[in-house]
Amino acid sequence: MPPAPNDSDNGMTSTDEIDPPSSEEGGSRGSFSGGNAPLKKGPWTDAEDAILVEYVRKHGEGNWNAVQRHSGLSRCGKSCRLRWANHLRPDLRKGSFSPEEEKLIVELHAKMGNKWARMATSLPGRTDNEIKNYWNTRIKRCQRAGLPLYPPDISSQIMNEKQQNMNIDDFIMGDKQHNEPSYNIADILVDDIQSNQEVSNVSPYSSFCSSSSMANRGMGSHPDRMSPIPIDLYKQLRENDELLSDLGIPRIPKFNLFPYENSGKFSRSFNLGFPYEPDPDPGRHSHLHGNFSTFQSFQGTVKVELPSLQYPDNGNDSWPFFPETSPVLSGDAYLKSSPTASSQSEFLPRRNDELLESLVYGSQALSCNSRMQLYDKSLDAGNPSLYDVIRSPLHDPGSDNKWDANSSFIPLNSFASSVSNEFFPLTTGFTLCGTPPEHASSTMESSGGSYSSECLPSTSGNEFGGMLMENLSGFNVEKQAAANGGLLIPGTEEQYQYLSEDDVYIKHSLHDHTEDAPVFG
DNA sequence: AATGTGACCAACCGCAGTCAA
DNA sequence: GTTGACTGCGGTTGGTCACAT
Numbered sequence: 001m002p003p004a005p006n007d008s009d010n011g012m013t014s015t016d017e018i019d020p021p022s023s024e025e026g027g028s029r030g031s032f033s034g035g036n037a038p039l040k041k042g043p044w045t046d047a048e049d050a051i052l053v054e055y056v057r058k059h060g061e062g063n064w065n066a067v068q069r070h071s072g073l074s075r076c077g078k079s080c081r082l083r084w085a086n087h088l089r090p091d092l093r094k095g096s097f098s099p100e101e102e103k104l105i106v107e108l109h110a111k112m113g114n115k116w117a118r119m120a121t122s123l124p125g126r127t128d129n130e131i132k133n134y135w136n137t138r139i140k141r142c143q144r145a146g147l148p149l150y151p152p153d154i155s156s157q158i159m160n161e162k163q164q165n166m167n168i169d170d171f172i173m174g175d176k177q178h179n180e181p182s183y184n185i186a187d188i189l190v191d192d193i194q195s196n197q198e199v200s201n202v203s204p205y206s207s208f209c210s211s212s213s214m215a216n217r218g219m220g221s222h223p224d225r226m227s228p229i230p231i232d233l234y235k236q237l238r239e240n241d242e243l244l245s246d247l248g249i250p251r252i253p254k255f256n257l258f259p260y261e262n263s264g265k266f267s268r269s270f271n272l273g274f275p276y277e278p279d280p281d282p283g284r285h286s287h288l289h290g291n292f293s294t295f296q297s298f299q300g301t302v303k304v305e306l307p308s309l310q311y312p313d314n315g316n317d318s319w320p321f322f323p324e325t326s327p328v329l330s331g332d333a334y335l336k337s338s339p340t341a342s343s344q345s346e347f348l349p350r351r352n353d354e355l356l357e358s359l360v361y362g363s364q365a366l367s368c369n370s371r372m373q374l375y376d377k378s379l380d381a382g383n384p385s386l387y388d389v390i391r392s393p394l395h396d397p398g399s400d401n402k403w404d405a406n407s408s409f410i411p412l413n414s415f416a417s418s419v420s421n422e423f424f425p426l427t428t429g430f431t432l433c434g435t436p437p438e439h440a441s442s443t444m445e446s447s448g449g450s451y452s453s454e455c456l457p458s459t460s461g462n463e464f465g466g467m468l469m470e471n472l473s474g475f476n477v478e479k480q481a482a483a484n485g486g487l488l489i490p491g492t493e494e495q496y497q498y499l500s501e502d503d504v505y506i507k508h509s510l511h512d513h514t515e516d517a518p519v520f521g
Numbered sequence: 522a523a524t525g526t527g528a529c530c531a532a533c534c535g536c537a538g539t540c541a542a
Numbered sequence: 543g544t545t546g547a548c549t550g551c552g553g554t555t556g557g558t559c560a561c562a563t
Contacts, residue, residue, distance in 0.1 A: 041532080042533090042556095043532075062547095065546095077547080078533090078548085078549095082532070086532085087531085115550090115551085116550080117550055117551080118550095128551080129530085129532085133529075133530055137530085141528090523563100524562100524563080525561100525563075526562080526563095528561100529559085530557090533553100533556100534552100534553085534555095535554105536551090536552090537549100538550080539549075539550100540549100541548105542545085
């Protein structure tokens with residue numbers, strides 16, 4: 001709803017701001033209307049609206065820079081376009097969003113992320129700005145209320161749609177129409193893992209990462225489709241899986257990434273028909289020598305972009321979707337903020353790193369879950385397996401969690417985050433120092449810190465390949481050292497204990513005394 | 522009643538991308 | 543290949559309003 005004019009219809013208010021010339025909007029803002037009148041900013045008046053409406057009625061939409069030239073309106077073309085699009089268009093639908101619209105927005109956002117304009121096309125009469133404002137408000141509201149953003153029903157729906165849309169041929173052969181240089185690493189990784197799983201109940205929040213704006217930015221107009229991944233890239237990822245096996249590291253077991261998705265079998269398997277040959281020469285994997293040259297091309301090729309959460313900076317509790325009071329957390333009592341969690345935000349960029357956020361957010365959930373699960377298991381029956389670690393109660397389809405109709409779900413992508421956060425070492429630049437202690441207790445030196453966010457890129461436009469490579473590299477080092485009895489890399493607040501029996505690491509955080517976390521196995 | 526606070530939202534800025542000339 | 547016009551988007555700002563103190 002347009003703001004009430006703050007003055008009479010004389011077109012200029014006492015608070016009107018006169019814009020100095022600038023180069024914005026194709027130079028239009030630097031120009032002057034008619035008689036060199038400076039461009040005006042601030043709320044539109046009724047008179048200005050009338051002028052603009054009349055102009056559009058006569059000339060139609062478009063060529064907005066001509067408006068000021070031909071109508072005498074002291075507004076830049078961009079401002080005219082925005083005003084028309086957001087307030088003056090005759091087909092605009094005023095008023096607050098209906099419950100149906102709100103639900104649709106949530107669904108659309110789950111599918112396409114912050115593609116406000118595209119979302120607006122599905123909401124007749126609504127503008128992208130409206131939707132964006134609504135979503136930002138929703139984020140804040142959910143954060144305040146401790147509610148997740150996506151309800152499980154929407155998650156399931158998205159997941160089902162994605163399954164239907166999946167086309168293995170497109171994936172393998174590449175979609176020439178959308179063969180863009182950006183790839184959805186979350187899809188890649190999740191699918192890569194899925195290809196090794198007989199059963200994969202995948203969180204739609206794998207599609208949060210994948211189908212949301214992160215994917216869309218890379219994939220353009222087909223958010224729900226699988227990202228076309230070049231074969232060589234896919235091979236690299238497959239090799240990565242092989243690498244783990246080479247190292248004696250168990251492949252990531254199948255697990256339920258999404259607690260509420262217990263029926264959607266992920267039927268697609270990349271192993272079927274994919275011309276992948278097991279690496280005949282494992283020795284060529286440079287990871288065995290401490291670096292991962294196989295990821296060199298990956299790095300710099302895979303650019304991941306992420307959903308914007310636009311969350312406010314509220315100091316300690318900076319995690320937008322995962323407040324301490326979240327029913328998801330408190331209800332199960334599995335997830336709670338930790339010093340580590342809060343420390344993450346200190347390293348996270350404050351803007352639009354959607355994947356990063358989803359990764360860390362998901363990892364936080366998984367991490368906390370895993371910690372508790374492992375902790376319980378450890379108490380009950382000794383060392384846990386990685387499978388135990390992953391299959392946390394939170395992921396139990398039978399969970400009795402109640403979801404608010406407008407709330408949502410724990411993000412997704414537990415897997416992708418788990419890759420970065422749980423199964424791989426979290427730091428880079430490991431240094432082995434001295435002789436490991438006799439009984440597999442290790443510490444590590446970190447070049448960047450001690451937890452997940454530190455190993456994530458700190459800028460937008462993450463190069464996931466680089467991150468993965470670093471992680472893998474650290475993984476390798478640790479793994480090797482652990483195989484020799486454990487690591488001792490001083491200088492960090494965290495220790496990693498290697499449990500040889502199940503090939504699982506237990507993280508002991510010296511600054512987080514509440515629980516031990518399984519790190520990777 | 523006065524004041525403070527926070528939510529909401531229109532509008533703006535800067536940047537990137539697309540498209541046509 | 544370059545340029546200009548336009549569009550889309552993330553992020554932000556500032557005004558208004560409702561509510562609490």
